């Protein structure tokens with residue numbers, strides 16, 4: 500039942516996303532970027548795990564370039580199988596190539612980062628709530644990966660794609676911090 504509800508919500512959100520005005524997305528992404536930089540845990544983080552935003556997602560490329568310039572260790576997801584992904588270290592944007600589903604993914608030579616080496620994760624979503632319940636794209640990559648990790652989880656979401664409620668199942672991993680263009684919200688959900 501919940502699975503069907505998730506599918507319906509995912510479709511509704513994704514349709515809406517394609518209609519978001521470009522200037523709204525640009526402004527929201529820039530504001531989200533500033534909120535990330537203002538987060539003390541981000542400033543303190545030596546190693547950050549971050550997705551490479553696809554065109555309808557939050558465009559994280561400027562943030563990644565900024566992190567590399569600042570000397571942070573940057574990890575990016577590489578899909579390796581059904582519901583499994585690894586985090587690989589990139590040292591420049593040229594360590595990325597088109598991979599799974601047209602995503603920009605780390606090239607084969609890049610080094611593996613273990614979950615315990617990561618200080619903070621910037622997590623994508625299809626939609627999420629202000630309380631940190633997250634809905635992904637239905638492939639299970641993040642739920643499986645996060646189930647075996649202990650770093651701070653910061654989900655990024657433009658406010659116009661957030662939801663009042665999201666169906667939650669046992670395996671869904673809650674987020675610690677929600678960042679949208681309207682600000683930073685700590686969910687207080689995890690005492691990790």
Ligand SMILES: Nc1nc2c(c(=O)[nH]1)N(C=O)[C@@H](CNc1ccc(C(=O)N[C@@H](CCC(=O)O)C(=O)O)cc1)CN2
Pocket residue numbers: 550551552553556576577578584600602623624635636637638639640641
């Ligand atoms: N930027 C980014 N990287 C990420 C994720 C993400 O959400 N964003 N992931 C988060 O899990 C993983 C990849 N997950 C994905 C899960 C589903 C689909 C997918 O089903 N896409 C299309 C189908 C494309 C096609 O087959 O042509 C779809 O929605 O129909 C894509 C990526 C790892 N890397």
Ligand SMILES: Nc1ncnc2c1ncn2[C@@H]1O[C@H](COP(=O)(O)OP(=O)(O)OP(=O)(O)O)[C@@H](O)[C@H]1O
Pocket residue numbers: 505582633634635636637638639640641642643646668670671
């Ligand atoms: N820890 C886990 N172990 C095994 N299967 C899992 C686990 N977490 C999720 N799954 C499976 O993955 C599939 C996708 O789950 P769900 O619909 O909650 O994904 P999502 O939150 O949209 O995706 P993602 O985790 O990639 O962001 C489901 O079939 C679910 O049963």
